[in-house]
Amino acid sequence: MTALGLLGLLVLALVLALAAGAVSGLKIGADALGKELAALMGAFYGPTAVLPAAVIGLAVLYFTR
Numbered sequence: 001m002t003a004l005g006l007l008g009l010l011v012l013a014l015v016l017a018l019a020a021g022a023v024s025g026l027k028i029g030a031d032a033l034g035k036e037l038a039a040l041m042g043a044f045y046g047p048t049a050v051l052p053a054a055v056i057g058l059a060v061l062y063f064t065r
Contacts, residue, residue, distance in 0.1 A: 001061060001062055001065060006058050006062060009054075009058055010051075010054060010055070010058060013050055013051065013054035014047055014050075014051065014054075016050075017046045017047040017049075017050035017051065017054075018043045018046060018047060019043075020046055020050075021042040021043045021044070021045060021046015021047065022039040022040075022042045022043040022046070023039075023042070024042050024046065025038040025039050025040070025041050025042020025043065025045075025046075026038050026039050026042065028042075029041070029042075
């Protein structure tokens with residue numbers, strides 16, 4: 001696995017985390033906060049859980065090969 005491949009997978013994880021966070025924010029908080037604010041907050045806080053896990057997972061994959 002090359003460094004470019006790792007970077008590509010990290011960017012893919014970021015994009016998917018943003019989209020999933022926005023959808024989850026809409027589902028959970030649209031009634032209380034409004035659709036725009038709920039999606040914005042979901043997209044902001046969604047990657048905080050995904051990115052550390054993605055970095056650790058990619059590091060494990062990189063060093064075990």
